[in-house]
Amino acid sequence: MSNGMDLPAQVTVNTASHSSGSETLIVRVDQPVEGIDFNVHTLLRGTDGGLITPTSRKVECRWFRSKSRRGCSFENCPNSNRIATIQNLQNGLRYCSNQCFQSAFHNKNKKSSKSSSNSILVTIDEKDRKFISVEPFQEENGWEIISNEKTYVPSKEDVGYILRVECRAVTPDGRISAVANSKETPIVVGLPKPAPPRSLFTNPDSAKLRHQMGMKFDSSKVRILSYNVLADIYATKQLYPYCPMWALSWRVRRKILLREILAYDADIICLQEVQQDHYTEFFYKELEGLGYQGLYKAKTRVAGKIDGCYTLYKKERFRLVESNTIEFNSVARAIARTNAFEQRNDALRRLLKDNVAQIIVLERLDGDMSHTQGGNTLCLANTHIFWDPEYSDVKLWQTHLLLQELERVVRNRKNIPLIFCGDFNSMPSEAVVELLKSEKVSETTKPNDPCNILPPVQSITHSLGLISAYEHVTGNEPRFTNYTGHYVGTLDYIWVSRDSVLPVSTLLIPNEKTLRGTDDTPLPNTRFPSDHLALCVEVEISPTNAQAQTLSMNQYQMQ
Known part of the structure; x- marks a missing residue:
């Protein structure tokens, strides 16, 4: 995909705050939600600290998505925007809390259980006993570019991932006047499901x-x-x-x-x-x-x-x-x-x-x-x-x-x-x-x-x-x-x-x-x-x- 900007295709998670030239570009992002227009909030200050009008500068943006899912894998997780920090090494799935981990494990075992009604022992299929080869949880340092627009609408495929945006201010003659430090968003949450139908x-x-x-x-x-x-x-x-x-x-x-x-x-x-x-x-x-x-x-x-x-x-x-x-x-x-x-x-x-x-x-x-x-x-x-x-x-x-x-x-x-x-x-x-x-x-x-x-x-x-x-x-x-x-x-x-x-x-x-x-x-x-x-x-x-x-x-x- 053509990136349309002179920015590196691969970026690191931590970027130092800096400005190019004499101007400073400040960027703020909100919680991204599936299907909802997601805008970058920008503020540009000049050499004297005063605000520069948006009409005199064009703000260009580029959006990235983390290569691996960061959200909780439990279907009924009550904390849809919390980063998963616990991993099941049996299947590689990640969870945001012990409660979600245990609930997911319990639900899986309920489906595969062959226990009688008076027994609490759970029988697990032999194939489930074997640990598969999974990559241990680590900080993600790989990102893929997804958009060059200032406004981005997260899709269903983005849910559970983190987004990252890089912005720069450009003068009418094409000169880059400021580059903002990159910003990561919270985890993209899905649009809430409709409430149960009313009778x-x-x-x-x-x-x-x-x-x-x-x-x-x-x-x-x-x-x-x-x-x-x-x-x-x-x-x-x-x-x-x-x-x-x-x-x-x-x-x-x-x-x-x-x-x-x-x-x-x-x-x-x-x-x-x-x-x-x-x-x-x-x-x-x-x-x-x-x-x-x-x-x-x-x-x-x-x-x-x-x-x-x-x-x-x-x-x-x-x-x-x-x-x-x-x-x-x-x-x-x-x-x-x-x-x-x-x-x-x-x-x-x-x-x-x-x-x-x-x-x-x-x-x-x-x-x-x-x-x-x-x-x-x-x-x-x-x-x-x-x-x-x-x-x-x-x-x-x-x-x-x-x-x-x-x-x-x-x-x-x-x-x-x-x-x-x-x-x-x-x-x-x-x-x-x-x-x-x-x-x-x-x-x-x-x-x-x-x-x-x-x-x-x-x-x-x-x-x-x-x-x-x-x-x-x-x-x-x-x-x-x-x-x-x-x-x-x-x-x-x-x-x-x-x-x-x-x-x-x-x-x-x-x-x-x-x-x-x-x-x-x-x-x-x-x-x-x-x-x-x-x-x-x-x-x-x-x-x-x-x-x-x-x-x-x-x-x-x-x-």
Whole structure:
């Protein structure tokens, strides 16, 4: 292979730090991961120590791979990026720890064992008794060149090997102004395997409930996904110290997130914590290039990176009829101008939290009822309510305001079906969920209201007739939808109109053992890219709610 650079084909592991001429090139590398763009970070300083702009110099790179594998040979090794320092002289395989060595040995013997159930003796085939000729473990000093580009994408063949990069800065006239000391990477790790498939649980009473409701439902089900994807601005080592930095990085998490989202094959997707730049550079290109149409609404924060809500639907199944957004900050300021708040300045300081919501109306393009006049539209809402437990009054204020707007939209369109998704940052026992579920808030549940931002408790109501899709299908809310080292609880919900939307199936929440995996850590971890779990439900939708019979809540409880 032509190397394209005037650098030696063979290099040694230890290279002294030096510079050529009067400039210094500093190189930094991260953890390489299979299938993920791997960039070299470079910094060039001049004679006075000042930075030299990248446009005035071209940085040329050359990548090498170690000739022998450096990673652990145990298939289920929990330390995929640890260098192997123990060798089995029987077969030459290398391991990162005594535990992996013993586990691999045990697994091999289990496969070849002919022992009876009451014997602990292991019989090893004669051929396995013979030691083969292996080269003892030693520091590798041979490398093979694999790329001359600044960006390299590790392949499956690179997993378990170490990479090495050499860089130099070149002036526009071709003069080499600086050569950096070579850098070795940690062991290339494989892209984590997908988490075990989640089971789809179907309500056995769906047929009976369909009959009780006395309406014809579209036989074409609609699958809905709601997912807080954890914005990169919040994915920090301070919040999640148990997660490897490479697994927290956006370049890795985005690939795992996309793989997971596409696997659900949802007709409607409601995402929260989608960072604005990642919406533009990643989600929009990937999802809307695969048959989805979407609307994004960023939070109203002025400075810094911003996250928001992203609502999508399959273009082959739906058409956008109407879209609205709610900026809770704008509503709070508008109310303050009417002097409705007793403590105006304090109330505003408490309410201005930048949260937003989306409300859209969709028309069905397929299914049994797609051509039924007035019966082929539905209302869809997506929100992310404020997070802080010390601001339960703000959470309730935001939720009540959003419900009032949803009532207006649904009523103006003759009570069309409603699907309401989001991260509500509230447990099932708290006022926000009580309001959504019971259409009112009790005095005992109403949160402390230090700035009097809430109306009287008897006015905190709505008449949308909502049920929780998960509770309806399984009989209970999930035990948790947020599972981190500092908090475990249910914060995410999918609500639907009880008179016109019939939840049929839900994707069950994995158990803790599955979530923690071989890493034995909370979320996020190497297989679960967010601190939240995706909610996914399948529903049947009535063509219209105008003639629907209103049923009491006990008809929707599990028998």
